Amino acid sequence: MTSQFPQALSIAGSDSGGGAGMQADLKTIQERHVFATTVLVAITAQNTLGVQDFMALPTKIIDEQFASLDADLAIKACKTGMLADSIRVHNVVENLTRYDFGPLTVDPVMIAKGGAPLLAEDAIDTVKKELIPLATIVTPNLPEAEALTGLTIENDADMQRAGQQLQAMGAKNVMVKGGHEADPTTASDFVLLENGRSFWLRSPRFDTHNTHGTGDTLSACITAELAKGSDIETAIRTGKAYVSATIAQGIKVGHGHGPLNHWAVVSEE
Ligand SMILES: Nc1ncnc2c1ncn2[C@@H]1O[C@H](COP(=O)(O)OP(=O)(O)O)[C@@H](O)[C@H]1O
Ligand SMILES: Cc1ncc(COP(=O)(O)O)c(N)n1
Numbered sequence: 001m002t003s004q005f006p007q008a009l010s011i012a013g014s015d016s017g018g019g020a021g022m023q024a025d026l027k028t029i030q031e032r033h034v035f036a037t038t039v040l041v042a043i044t045a046q047n048t049l050g051v052q053d054f055m056a057l058p059t060k061i062i063d064e065q066f067a068s069l070d071a072d073l074a075i076k077a078c079k080t081g082m083l084a085d086s087i088r089v090h091n092v093v094e095n096l097t098r099y100d101f102g103p104l105t106v107d108p109v110m111i112a113k114g115g116a117p118l119l120a121e122d123a124i125d126t127v128k129k130e131l132i133p134l135a136t137i138v139t140p141n142l143p144e145a146e147a148l149t150g151l152t153i154e155n156d157a158d159m160q161r162a163g164q165q166l167q168a169m170g171a172k173n174v175m176v177k178g179g180h181e182a183d184p185t186t187a188s189d190f191v192l193l194e195n196g197r198s199f200w201l202r203s204p205r206f207d208t209h210n211t212h213g214t215g216d217t218l219s220a221c222i223t224a225e226l227a228k229g230s231d232i233e234t235a236i237r238t239g240k241a242y243v244s245a246t247i248a249q250g251i252k253v254g255h256g257h258g259p260l261n262h263w264a265v266v267s268e269e
Pocket of ligand 2: 012013014015022044081109113118211214215217
């Protein structure tokens with residue numbers, strides 16, 4: 001039989017507004033020419049103005065989605081996004097241990113841009129102890145890196161320290177994202193690789209409110225590239241170039257923190 005087309009999996013929550021969560025993952029993976037599959041963990045009633053409500057799904061149907069995928073598809077890379085609470089984090093970890101869906105990108109989603117919690121506070125410990133040790137790469141933003149490490153992050157040295165702590169927790173590779181930094185000109189992310197190499201990825205900071213779904217888009221792009229067989233550094237660099245393009249080539253949708261342009265053309269490709 002001929003080899004299967006590259007397939008990737010997003011394990012996440014739904015954003016009814018279409019800009020973040022599962023929907024951002026699907027759009028990104030599709031744009032990167034990889035076949036996207038999903039395990040839905042929670043449903044949010046959400047738009048660009050905020051999260052109005054959410055409901056986590058029963059673990060039985062989460063188990064069944066994993067089993068259905070394993071029985072048929074050939075998934076080569078996967079990612080996690082919103083996992084809601086400690087019970088679901090544990091449940092997803094059990095399933096990721098049961099099946100081989102390739103390298104795992106952990107986007108430790110905690111709080112939506114508008115401030116709504118997407119992960120119960122007591123689940124942070126479960127993420128640290130159970131999920132991060134499975135991660136091929138973990139991609140926290142600054143508030144998430146602070147919550148996971150207990151550090152206060154105010155400068156480049158703090159971001160590097162957070163990266164080292166997250167690697168010590170068991171993540172092979174770490175990308176500490178600086179989207180929430182105060183720097184008005186540059187968006188800088190710190191990358192620490194499994195082989196000990198580290199570097200900064202910097203792009204111009206675009207003056208826009210349309211940054212809903214940036215973290216999901218970056219981590220989904222990394223996942224898609226890993227599904228195609230890219231090495232981790234190439235996947236990370238492509239992810240940064242793609243998310244920058246989706247912000248730079250913005251579209252106007254909604255009345256709050258608008259979504260990204262997932263059709264954006266990445267110039268260096
Ligand atoms: N205004 C911006 N201009 C350019 N890049 C940005 C901007 N905001 C975020 N980014 C980039 O988007 C990616 C996601 O970062 P961040 O916003 O920190 O994540 P999250 O969505 O998880 O909060 C990072 O590569 C970050 O540097
Ligand atoms: C269902 C869901 N998952 C994740 C996010 C994070 O979005 P952002 O990337 O803007 O932090 C979100 N707002 N909703």
